[in-house]
Amino acid sequence: MLTIAKSAQDAVAEIHDGATVLIGGFGNAGQPMELIDALLACGAKDLTVVNNNAGQADAGLALLIKERKVKKIICSFPRQSDSWHFDAAYRAGEIELELVPQGNLAERIRAAGAGIGGFFTPTGYGTMLAEGKETRVIDGKGYVLESPIYADFALIKALKSDKTGNLVYRKTARNFGPIMAAAAKHTIVQVNEIVETGELDPEVIVTPGIYVDTVVKIDGKAPAVTEHEVNQ
Amino acid sequence: MLTIAKSAQDAVAEIHDGATVLIGGFGNAGQPMELIDALLACGAKDLTVVNNNAGQADAGLALLIKERKVKKIICSFPRQSDSWHFDAAYRAGEIELELVPQGNLAERIRAAGAGIGGFFTPTGYGTMLAEGKETRVIDGKGYVLESPIYADFALIKALKSDKTGNLVYRKTARNFGPIMAAAAKHTIVQVNEIVETGELDPEVIVTPGIYVDTVVKIDGKAPAVTEHEVNQ
Amino acid sequence: MSEKLTKDELARLVAKDIAPGSFVNLGIGQPTLVSNYLTAEQDVTLHTENGMLGMGPQAQGDEIDEDLINAGKIPVTELPGASYFHHADSFAMMRGGHLDVCVLGAFQVSATGDLANWHTGAPDAIPAVGGAMDLATGAKDVYVMMSLFTKDGKSKLVPECTYPLTGVNCVTRVYTNEAVFLISEDGVRVRETFGTTIEELQSKMDVKLLPAE
Amino acid sequence: MSEKLTKDELARLVAKDIAPGSFVNLGIGQPTLVSNYLTAEQDVTLHTENGMLGMGPQAQGDEIDEDLINAGKIPVTELPGASYFHHADSFAMMRGGHLDVCVLGAFQVSATGDLANWHTGAPDAIPAVGGAMDLATGAKDVYVMMSLFTKDGKSKLVPECTYPLTGVNCVTRVYTNEAVFLISEDGVRVRETFGTTIEELQSKMDVKLLPAE
Numbered sequence: 001m002l003t004i005a006k007s008a009q010d011a012v013a014e015i016h017d018g019a020t021v022l023i024g025g026f027g028n029a030g031q032p033m034e035l036i037d038a039l040l041a042c043g044a045k046d047l048t049v050v051n052n053n054a055g056q057a058d059a060g061l062a063l064l065i066k067e068r069k070v071k072k073i074i075c076s077f078p079r080q081s082d083s084w085h086f087d088a089a090y091r092a093g094e095i096e097l098e099l100v101p102q103g104n105l106a107e108r109i110r111a112a113g114a115g116i117g118g119f120f121t122p123t124g125y126g127t128m129l130a131e132g133k134e135t136r137v138i139d140g141k142g143y144v145l146e147s148p149i150y151a152d153f154a155l156i157k158a159l160k161s162d163k164t165g166n167l168v169y170r171k172t173a174r175n176f177g178p179i180m181a182a183a184a185k186h187t188i189v190q191v192n193e194i195v196e197t198g199e200l201d202p203e204v205i206v207t208p209g210i211y212v213d214t215v216v217k218i219d220g221k222a223p224a225v226t227e228h229e230v231n232q
Numbered sequence: 233m234l235t236i237a238k239s240a241q242d243a244v245a246e247i248h249d250g251a252t253v254l255i256g257g258f259g260n261a262g263q264p265m266e267l268i269d270a271l272l273a274c275g276a277k278d279l280t281v282v283n284n285n286a287g288q289a290d291a292g293l294a295l296l297i298k299e300r301k302v303k304k305i306i307c308s309f310p311r312q313s314d315s316w317h318f319d320a321a322y323r324a325g326e327i328e329l330e331l332v333p334q335g336n337l338a339e340r341i342r343a344a345g346a347g348i349g350g351f352f353t354p355t356g357y358g359t360m361l362a363e364g365k366e367t368r369v370i371d372g373k374g375y376v377l378e379s380p381i382y383a384d385f386a387l388i389k390a391l392k393s394d395k396t397g398n399l400v401y402r403k404t405a406r407n408f409g410p411i412m413a414a415a416a417k418h419t420i421v422q423v424n425e426i427v428e429t430g431e432l433d434p435e436v437i438v439t440p441g442i443y444v445d446t447v448v449k450i451d452g453k454a455p456a457v458t459e460h461e462v463n464q
Numbered sequence: 465m466s467e468k469l470t471k472d473e474l475a476r477l478v479a480k481d482i483a484p485g486s487f488v489n490l491g492i493g494q495p496t497l498v499s500n501y502l503t504a505e506q507d508v509t510l511h512t513e514n515g516m517l518g519m520g521p522q523a524q525g526d527e528i529d530e531d532l533i534n535a536g537k538i539p540v541t542e543l544p545g546a547s548y549f550h551h552a553d554s555f556a557m558m559r560g561g562h563l564d565v566c567v568l569g570a571f572q573v574s575a576t577g578d579l580a581n582w583h584t585g586a587p588d589a590i591p592a593v594g595g596a597m598d599l600a601t602g603a604k605d606v607y608v609m610m611s612l613f614t615k616d617g618k619s620k621l622v623p624e625c626t627y628p629l630t631g632v633n634c635v636t637r638v639y640t641n642e643a644v645f646l647i648s649e650d651g652v653r654v655r656e657t658f659g660t661t662i663e664e665l666q667s668k669m670d671v672k673l674l675p676a677e
Numbered sequence: 678m679s680e681k682l683t684k685d686e687l688a689r690l691v692a693k694d695i696a697p698g699s700f701v702n703l704g705i706g707q708p709t710l711v712s713n714y715l716t717a718e719q720d721v722t723l724h725t726e727n728g729m730l731g732m733g734p735q736a737q738g739d740e741i742d743e744d745l746i747n748a749g750k751i752p753v754t755e756l757p758g759a760s761y762f763h764h765a766d767s768f769a770m771m772r773g774g775h776l777d778v779c780v781l782g783a784f785q786v787s788a789t790g791d792l793a794n795w796h797t798g799a800p801d802a803i804p805a806v807g808g809a810m811d812l813a814t815g816a817k818d819v820y821v822m823m824s825l826f827t828k829d830g831k832s833k834l835v836p837e838c839t840y841p842l843t844g845v846n847c848v849t850r851v852y853t854n855e856a857v858f859l860i861s862e863d864g865v866r867v868r869e870t871f872g873t874t875i876e877e878l879q880s881k882m883d884v885k886l887l888p889a890e
Contacts, residue, residue: 102768114339122772171742406549414769434761
């Protein structure tokens, strides 16, 4: 049954050391910034994080990496002009990187939620990202066998939730949200608004409440966690 | 680019002998009855048909089978109280049956549209429907390797299309529509209404127009094709 | 000791055992009766594999809508909080282990939880599987509802199924008119009996029965 | 014989070659320029892999919406007929071969259409792939846009790629500032040249060039 948390801090309180955490968002769109800040503040470490990127500038996931809370990252595009915290951790050998083509990343997350044990994908066939993986030629086309990415938690952002956890998203902020919600054992969602059950049209619900465990309403832009708070 | 056909007959005119045709619907919900009738009238034969069932009573797919237009059917539930035409064809050895668990049927159709070469599914593992198939134990759980179901044509029913082929469905009539639209080379859709492009909210479109080739508006309930017309 | 249970009494018992807030799929036939005994307080959400969560009771009169049916193709209704999705998403939901409980009928259940409920194996039968194998494989708990004995007195809870299997090692509980059985790694445990005793049942069954804990 | 093409002239040429009604994905960087030269009559629908069809031009001023960005994380706009979908559906659309054309930049393209555009292979580089491999694998036609020669005069259209591959046998056309090349089972055919001749190009390239048909 859905838990409606009072704060981002309460929402992430169960995330434990060593957890695998899916984090939604592509660029700033759909990024659950307040939940990520709360995760940093809660102190969980040795995390495996799955996100499209590996953090940018001095906020959110980048700070988790800076503080060495992330043991391993599974992502498609870690290197950006402002990914200096990841770059430093990586060059220091203090973070493990599993690089996955973006579509395989999405499909592997989808597979975990869908109970698929593995799938043959053409993406990456014949490249160094397929090295060491099982490959197969099917009807003349090469494929790589990829595995589901299961997770303990998902942190995602949606536009609205009703009181049973049904979600709708907004524009390209939808991105990884629906597949991450389905792949995690425990899905935590920050939303702009919580509406009464029955207010969302059943035809337009993107993520059914069965995939959602905790929602928290975030009012406007919450202040970023400060250095001081992080180091407490 | 989308073709807006003048009639169901025009919409299915390209379906050729030997084609593989996905037909949407679960029960009467989402069943493209007028397109099926038009397919029968157009005379294409040696068809491979993919549907959840194998026709009921004396209408639609059941008539295609009665007239021996269907060489092979891929479905999950052919035997029903009123599936007498399938039963007769099957017992006479005049139709080939590939029986697939319903969820594997859906996932195989989805795989074809999604460019997945094959996938490991737990459904059917250890049963006679996995006989002769590759199996694998992954993390202690048994899986069967299943293949995509590609198709030449899909015949589906939606509630509305806009003039670029974006579709919305209604309630449980959605069922196989979206995955069949994506799996076929040529997708033909009967709709209750065609609206101007821009009238459908981009957030609620279920099947993007990229998957749709032909739409036809069917006004109310069209008369069933008669014996006479069929035999012409 | 009470009498053997009727189908309705059995459905009431299954309903009572479903945890509040559960997501549940009720198979076609006898399991459908369970919905009559779920209470509003239980806040159970029903899934139908043809693409819906939040299914309400069977539609009556003007409520009947041909676009709103359940997996048995019966017109149903929609409750507040319902959602619709396509077939691949619906079966992904089951296969991915998101449903808490699935209740199914059965021809046979084995002592290790194998289920046979789709095919008698008769050589002239036209086979039809539908969603049976997906339902058996997907839910966290699979409850079977059936009469314990066939008309000629043979137990349907067996050391090993003789009918073709629907799923392997998937059933966790068997609700019958004479007893409720829990299937675990220890073996088959009798949770309770109705109008009989564990000794009497054991005398008619080849499966070794363990007493309630 | 005309002069070598500027990037904008090349973008205009690519745009002209895209068939009316096509569904197209334009990669980050130089390929993005193509959108400036697509005409309304062409009725091309742009896909962005972060979950949208019907992407419009870059957003300006008040149009900027942080929830509406393209794969390069640039704010964009929405055209009538647009639709949104999640990441798995978006990449399924590409991988399933539904896009007609994808236009990409490249470090190298081989004579058999292998593409190298994601990684220089430098041992100290931090690798990042994004959607490059998915784009290369998915579209019906993959067009590459690049300068033909490196700054030190080496051809980027090569017998075999020396940089790590993005995709195998996937590129069908190579648009460069000096010529347009068609890659087919026959080999590499020069469709047209700009400010140069096929003979002059051949003298600077190891790939055997076939004349236009």
